[in-house]
Amino acid sequence: MSVSDSVSTTQADLEKLVSDLRGLLASKDLDSVPDIKLLRQKLDDGLHNAREAAVRAAQDAARQAKDAALAADRYAHDEPWRVAGAALAVGALVGFLLARR
Numbered sequence: 001m002s003v004s005d006s007v008s009t010t011q012a013d014l015e016k017l018v019s020d021l022r023g024l025l026a027s028k029d030l031d032s033v034p035d036i037k038l039l040r041q042k043l044d045d046g047l048h049n050a051r052e053a054a055v056r057a058a059q060d061a062a063r064q065a066k067d068a069a070l071a072a073d074r075y076a077h078d079e080p081w082r083v084a085g086a087a088l089a090v091g092a093l094v095g096f097l098l099a100r101r
Helices: 003-025 028-032 036-078 080-099
Strands: none
Touching: 003 036, 036 080
């Protein structure tokens, strides 16, 4: 299972839990409980904050991946012979290992 699959599964589980909790708290029988309105508001605020944090984390991860790709591209343009030599070495190693089978 990849990291993105794990995150999606966790997010789906959290969304289901919150949905179930909202359904429970939406019960009209609970309207007589004095603190239920405050509890409902805290749930909404917590969910909003969790979503914002998830969006920020995804944006940070995307930015870091883009920065890494740009750094790799810059290095490949600055040091093309090193990159070609490394690719040749990796290709030779893979060829050697496949030939031994």
